[in-house]
Amino acid sequence: MYEILFSPAAERYFKKLKDKQLRLKFKDALIRLQENPYIGRAKQGDLSGIYGYDLYYNKTNYELAYSIFEFDGKKVVVLLAGTRENFYEELKRLIK
16 A cells, blocks of 8 residues: 655645545545556656546546655655646646
8 A cells, every 4th residue: 555645736736626526536546546556657758757647527637647656665646636738737847
């Protein structure tokens, strides 16, 4: 089992979420990542080292971006969550 940690940006996003069903979708995804974080797709290029996990809810594509750390215990750090729109531009800004 991996420990799930959140970046400040991801924490803010989850605090603002009002839709209960969408919260449950994200919670289910986080439980799956806790069990096996390698189910997401590894990003390439300037986002190498980051994994992405897609969710679909109410005809909208949502994304979770996270990193996996195994040298100091098993941890997954959720960097960013949100809709696919402008997601990767925001992620690139966040990791710089």
